[in-house]
Amino acid sequence: xxxxxxxxxxxLGLQTSIEDSRPRCLRVPTDARSRCEAIQKLVRxxxxxxxxxxxxxxxxxPDYSFVEDVGRKLQAMFDSGSLRYIDDPPEWDRWCSPxxxxxxxxxxxxxxxxxxxxxxxxxxxPCDVVVGSHCGHPSCAGHAWVEGRDWKGWFLLExxxxxxxxxxxxxxxxxxxxxxxxxxCRFVVQARRLFALxxxxxxxxxxxxxxx
Numbered sequence: 662x663x664x665x666x667x668x669x670x671x672x673l674g675l676q677t678s679i680e681d682s683r684p685r686c687l688r689v690p691t692d693a694r695s696r697c698e699a700i701q702k703l704v705r706x707x708x709x710x711x712x713x714x715x716x717x718x719x720x721x722x723p724d725y726s727f728v729e730d731v732g733r734k735l736q737a738m739f740d741s742g743s744l745r746y747i748d749d750p751p752e753w754d755r756w757c758s759p760x761x762x763x764x765x766x767x768x769x770x771x772x773x774x775x776x777x778x779x780x781x782x783x784x785x786x787p788c789d790v791v792v793g794s795h796c797g798h799p800s801c802a803g804h805a806w807v808e809g810r811d812w813k814g815w816f817l818l819e820x821x822x823x824x825x826x827x828x829x830x831x832x833x834x835x836x837x838x839x840x841x842x843x844x845x846c847r848f849v850v851q852a853r854r855l856f857a858l859x860x861x862x863x864x865x866x867x868x869x870x871x872x873x
Contacts, residue, residue, distance in 0.1 A: 685761040689754050697846035699756050703775050704843050706783035708760035713783045727784040728811050736824040746822055773820040774805040786811045793837040
């Protein structure tokens with residue numbers, strides 16, 4: 662895994678910060694360990710704290726769902742133009758932190774999945790960045806989305822441009838290969854079994870209502 666240099670960041674129009682030495686974006690190879698390590702570094706609920714406001718539960722509707730509210734707010738950001746789809750540079754896969762995605766006003770599917778996972782986790786809902794494929798006609802393409810479980814049950818949140826929340830069952834066009842979150846990475850292997858990838862360096866693990 663290679664970090665963006667300061668010069669590369671400037672060429673891509675990214676803001677750099679002396680105060681925060683953590684990488685804003687990473688060049689991520691496609692192997693399982695690199696993707697797992699990237700999520701440990703880039704999922705940062707603290708960077709979206711300004712998007713979350715604590716409201717007494719008595720003031721919320723009985724059927725209120727934080728995840729559903731995040732979906733509505735995210736779609737509003739796309740509709741207003743404050744977020745847009747931005748392709749990665751040619752020939753490499755760039756994943757960015759939620760703060761960087763907001764600063765640059767967009768990203769691609771993995772950037773939006775990292776943003777939404779950070780946002781949902783900040784609201785106290787556990788979830789994974791899921792990396793895999795989205796299959797339509799006539800072919801499949803690499804994709805990333807968010808899955809988790811709130812008080813209403815299992816959900817899949819499609820976070821790229823046309824925001825959609827699915828509940829109960831994963832649509833068959835979504836084909837997961839990896840379930841990634843801070844502290845845990847699981848990968849789909851033969852017979853669709855899952856195994857936990859234990860990190861050799863334990864130091865990489867971090868345990869760290871949307872506003873309009």
